[in-house]
Amino acid sequence: MEAQPQHARAKGDVETRWVELVVALLIAVAGLVVIQDSLRVGINWAPEGPRPGYFPFYIGVILALAGLYIAVTTLMKWRAMAGRVFVTRAQLGPVMQMLIPAIIYVAVLPLTGIYVASAIFIGGFMVWQGKYRWWLAAIIAIAICVGLFYMFEVWFLVPLPKGPLESWLGY
Amino acid sequence: MANIAETILLEADFGNLMHGFAVALTFHNFLFMLLGITLGVLIGVLPGLGGANGIAILLPLTFTMSPTSAIIMLSCIYWGALFGGAITSILFNIPGEPWSVATTFDGYPMAQKGEAGRALTAAFTSSFVGALFAIIMITFLAPIIARFALRFGPPEYFAIQLLTFCSFVGMGREPPAKTIVAMMLGFALAAVGLDTVTGTLRMTYGFTSLLQGFDFLIAVIGLFGLGEILLTMEEGLAFKGKSGKIDPAIVLKTWAELGRYWATSLRACLVGCWMGVTPGGATPASFMSYGIARRMSKRGNEFGDGVIEGVVAPETAAHAAGTSALLPMLTLGIPGSPTAAVLLGGLLIWGLQPGPLLFVEKPDFVWGLIASMYLGNIVGLAIVLTTVPWWAAILRVPFSIIAPIILVICAIGAYTVHNSMFDVAMMIVFGVIGYVFKKLKYPMAPLVLALVLGDSAETAFRQSMLASNGSLAVFWSNGLVGSICALAIAMLLWPVIGALITAARKGGRDKPATRGAA
Numbered sequence: 001m002e003a004q005p006q007h008a009r010a011k012g013d014v015e016t017r018w019v020e021l022v023v024a025l026l027i028a029v030a031g032l033v034v035i036q037d038s039l040r041v042g043i044n045w046a047p048e049g050p051r052p053g054y055f056p057f058y059i060g061v062i063l064a065l066a067g068l069y070i071a072v073t074t075l076m077k078w079r080a081m082a083g084r085v086f087v088t089r090a091q092l093g094p095v096m097q098m099l100i101p102a103i104i105y106v107a108v109l110p111l112t113g114i115y116v117a118s119a120i121f122i123g124g125f126m127v128w129q130g131k132y133r134w135w136l137a138a139i140i141a142i143a144i145c146v147g148l149f150y151m152f153e154v155w156f157l158v159p160l161p162k163g164p165l166e167s168w169l170g171y
Numbered sequence: 172m173a174n175i176a177e178t179i180l181l182e183a184d185f186g187n188l189m190h191g192f193a194v195a196l197t198f199h200n201f202l203f204m205l206l207g208i209t210l211g212v213l214i215g216v217l218p219g220l221g222g223a224n225g226i227a228i229l230l231p232l233t234f235t236m237s238p239t240s241a242i243i244m245l246s247c248i249y250w251g252a253l254f255g256g257a258i259t260s261i262l263f264n265i266p267g268e269p270w271s272v273a274t275t276f277d278g279y280p281m282a283q284k285g286e287a288g289r290a291l292t293a294a295f296t297s298s299f300v301g302a303l304f305a306i307i308m309i310t311f312l313a314p315i316i317a318r319f320a321l322r323f324g325p326p327e328y329f330a331i332q333l334l335t336f337c338s339f340v341g342m343g344r345e346p347p348a349k350t351i352v353a354m355m356l357g358f359a360l361a362a363v364g365l366d367t368v369t370g371t372l373r374m375t376y377g378f379t380s381l382l383q384g385f386d387f388l389i390a391v392i393g394l395f396g397l398g399e400i401l402l403t404m405e406e407g408l409a410f411k412g413k414s415g416k417i418d419p420a421i422v423l424k425t426w427a428e429l430g431r432y433w434a435t436s437l438r439a440c441l442v443g444c445w446m447g448v449t450p451g452g453a454t455p456a457s458f459m460s461y462g463i464a465r466r467m468s469k470r471g472n473e474f475g476d477g478v479i480e481g482v483v484a485p486e487t488a489a490h491a492a493g494t495s496a497l498l499p500m501l502t503l504g505i506p507g508s509p510t511a512a513v514l515l516g517g518l519l520i521w522g523l524q525p526g527p528l529l530f531v532e533k534p535d536f537v538w539g540l541i542a543s544m545y546l547g548n549i550v551g552l553a554i555v556l557t558t559v560p561w562w563a564a565i566l567r568v569p570f571s572i573i574a575p576i577i578l579v580i581c582a583i584g585a586y587t588v589h590n591s592m593f594d595v596a597m598m599i600v601f602g603v604i605g606y607v608f609k610k611l612k613y614p615m616a617p618l619v620l621a622l623v624l625g626d627s628a629e630t631a632f633r634q635s636m637l638a639s640n641g642s643l644a645v646f647w648s649n650g651l652v653g654s655i656c657a658l659a660i661a662m663l664l665w666p667v668i669g670a671l672i673t674a675a676r677k678g679g680r681d682k683p684a685t686r687g688a689a
Binding site: 016019020023027030031033034037038041045048049050051052053054055056059060062063066067069070073086087091092094095097098099101102103105106109110114118121122125126129130132140144148152156157158159160161 | 348355362366369374404405406571572578579582583586595598602603608629637641
């Protein structure tokens with residue numbers, strides 16, 4: 001898992017130092033947001049005790065300082081970190097092929113219910129990434145979702161979001 | 172007199188433990204134990220599902236069960252996951268869990284030499300020994316610590332939590348600044364929503380979905396679940412596993428051989444228990460134990476080529492740590508690991524407040540759990556030894572089928588926590604954060620623990636401040652709280668102290684430039 005320095009950087013690879021810097025700055029910003037909101041609700045004492053911002057304020061201060069510290073140390077090591085790759089283009093491809101369908105899946109969940117969306121997601125992913133025949137993928141995907149349906153709705157009595165198909169079937 | 176009182180109390184505990192066995196051994200609970208172990212091994216074997224997020228996902232399924240049955244099943248999932256991690260490490264060179272990374276160093280070479288059965292037997296048996304050692308420690312220490320902790324007030328509680336978080340900085344393998352960031356992010360996320368003391372809204376920015384704040388279960392499922400799947404996608408898994416059949420004759424032969432490594436085991440148990448109680452966790456414990464074993468062993472230079480001690484040491488320590496992480500969770504309400512944190516979350520949902528009072532108010536529950544630890548690990552050992560080939564077969568299912576299924580399970584798990592679609596979306600966000608953080612070496616455990624403990628730490632701090640009228644001196648007001656705080660600060664400064672010592676030693680001989688390479 002160790003990120004080895006790879007000097008043969010190909011086009012489209014993401015460099016570690018940039019990700020490190022951007023993440024550190026985002027953390028510092030998050031710290032500032034916490035500080036700002038704590039100031040809004042009050043960080044000092046009220047007659048009944050410390051105000052709600054009393055504790056988070058210091059959390060925000062430490063967060064912002066730690067973020068800045070990481071950003072500064074990254075900049076100090078900027079030269080030395082040259083060529084270290086956070087993720088290569090070849091690796092980023094499969095990651096996105098997982099992440100983007102996952103985002104679409106979550107986006108359509110409220111419309112279709114969890115079972116239909118899951119069946120399409122599993123089956124589609126198998127055909128697209130695993131190069132399975134469509135009927136095999138369909139059988140596996142539907143079997144899994146029917147299994148999940150029985151496990152949650154029937155055995156453990158945990159209702160999950162359902163869509164038009166399930167209401168047509170009478171659930 | 173005090174001695175007699177102690178003896179009577181210990182006898183009462185023994186009676187409680189026996190009663191606990193009676194609770195755990197009812198047919199109903201035994202069934203949940205088997206189910207839990209099986210699910211746990213499955214979770215441990217599959218990439219993207221681990222002890223912490225596996226239990227987080229299954230937690231809502233237990234809401235309708237009695238708390239005792241539920242905790243028995245959930246803790247058995249944890250034991251199962253601890254066992255399962257070893258299978259993938261040895262047969263596939265893929266650590267199913269972070270704490271089994273060190274097991275791959277010698278476990279996989281052993282499998283390549285055709286000694287998979289020997290390696291697996293050694294791993295499972297060592298896991299069992301480590302867990303047993305930790306459980307015996309819990310049995311004896313838990314009631315004593317609980318009785319002691321009954322005297323704690325808010326300053327002591329805050330000090331203990333401070334110590335917990337400072338030890339992450341001092342003992343963690345990640346850069347201290349990143350550990351602090353992870354922790355503070357956890358605290359900040361915990362502060363979002365309704366302030367329980369004054370009823371003020373904090374950091375919601377008008378979004379009604381944020382009123383409840385961030386649930387740590389969602390964070391656990393995203394960080395450890397989706398984050399792990401994304402990492403696995405990147406590596407493009409090609410499973411080339413060794414056959415995992417275990418011959419009973421090999422089991423007996425290995426058991427006979429393991430007796431020789433009692434010293435390695437004992438050291439590993441001690442390292443594991445120490446790292447589990449202080450929240451170092453199972454993963455650093457396994458690495459530390461492996462390192463110590465290599466240094467102490469006569470065959471130290473053969474480590475890495477498939478030495479059985481190289482499997483015994485990390486597995487024993489990982490299980491001892493994983494199990495003993497429950498000691499502070501039960502007695503103080505402070506979990507020693509993310510998985511223990513999830514179990515703690517479960518206790519809160521069932522209306523049980525972990526901490527010293529739990530031992531007084533719910534002895535059935537506590538001792539049932541402790542008894543189930545003994546039984547669960549015995550049952551677990553028997554199950555994994557007999558069913559290894561099946562688990563190995565599951566791993567041959569291509570990732571293009573397993574990955575979407577795990578994602579669906581994570582989504583369902585995230586939804587069922589509060590029946591909220593917003594949580595499912597947050598799970599994806601946490602997944603991306605988990606992926607980036609893991610690659611940049613930000614530790615996850617402090618984030619999760621801070622998210623869990625954030626509210627109680629803040630309450631303890633505010634109550635202490637109220638009592639002392641805003642003076643921090645309350646944390647040094649008596650010997651107990653003062654020494655805990657002093658220890659915490661020593662832990663926090665440990666990286667600095669360590670660096671100073673190294674710098675002083677190197678001083679004359681080495682140029683400081685070499686340090687950058689390490």
